[in-house]
Amino acid sequence: MKRNLEQLKNNVITLRFGVIFFCLDKVLFRTDRHITFNNIFYFFKYSITNSRKKGGIIIHTEKIRQLARSMRDEIIEMRRYLHRHPELSYQEHETADFIQKKLREYGIPYRSEIAGTGILGIIKGKYEGRTVALRADMDALPIQEENDHSYVSVHEGVMHACGHDAHMAMLLGAAKILKNLQDEIYGTVLLVFQPAEEKSPVGGAIPMMEAGVFEDFMPDVIYAQHVWPYLPAGQIGIRDREMLGASDNFKVILKGVGGHASLPHLTTDPVVTAGFLIVSLQTIVSRSLDPRHPSVLTIGSI
Secondary structure, eight states: OHHHHHHHHHHOOEEEEOOOGGGOSOOSOOOSSOOOOTTSOOOOGGGOOOOTTTOOOOOOHHHHHHHHHHHHHHHHHHHHHHHHSOOOTTOOHHHHHHHHHHHHHHTOOEEEEETTTEEEEEEEOSEEEEEEEEEEEOOOBSOOOOOOSTTOOSSTTOBOOSSHHHHHHHHHHHHHHHHHTGGGOEEEEEEEEEOOGGGTTTSTHHHHHHTTTTSSOOOSEEEEEOOOTTSOTTOOOOOSSOOSOOOOOOOOOOOOBOOOTTOGGGSBOHHHHHHHHHHHHTHIIIIISOTTSOOOOOOOOO
């Protein structure tokens, strides 16, 4: 497993970008022409070739668009169902059942119960070629939804507030389209449904890797996506380095000595100490870290 982790680090470029998978114009197909991507996305040099010997991509813009249009209502309904039924990290059992039901419906084989509730769908193309993984996260957040639309969360205190419902619907849509085009694919597509993404740093990708998600198929490249409401509809964001930040958590406990408000000199006041600590911690970013490297430190609650 350590070897697989190192291999993945060395051979896989992971991207997070706002793109609707079921509207992709190009995926794992082959061409003898130079590759263009119609403002959708591109593979890096080692994952692209226009050689028929090694495999590559062919442009199927209109065919994929037609399939996407035909699935529009289904994908919207999947997203709304998942939004109505959010589940917290490592509790995504109903969500996993729904995804597996859809994969069976589409005729896509899969492995389940990876790192608990994770799922790996597998679409083998008709021809030999490279392996591409597409990833979506599954878990919701402990937030009370206060919307009033028809698909509001039915679970008290749990909400898909980070877009993972959309991510799963996107990937299921992409899965159905790719299955329809299976006889034209050179290589293999892996559909990674990842639980507990919100449980960083102990959740998400690492438990799935430790559980052997890529034991049978090691991807040459992984694409992950994330909705981003600050971009206009129809636009995506992409860059050739990190797109979003990894996160870690910390907890500080301040212990004081109580007393009367009129006798502060006889107390150790943790409230004042906390105020100084909150301000002082911000200097880690402004004074201790290289300003050329993006970083954020947030005190989320007291």
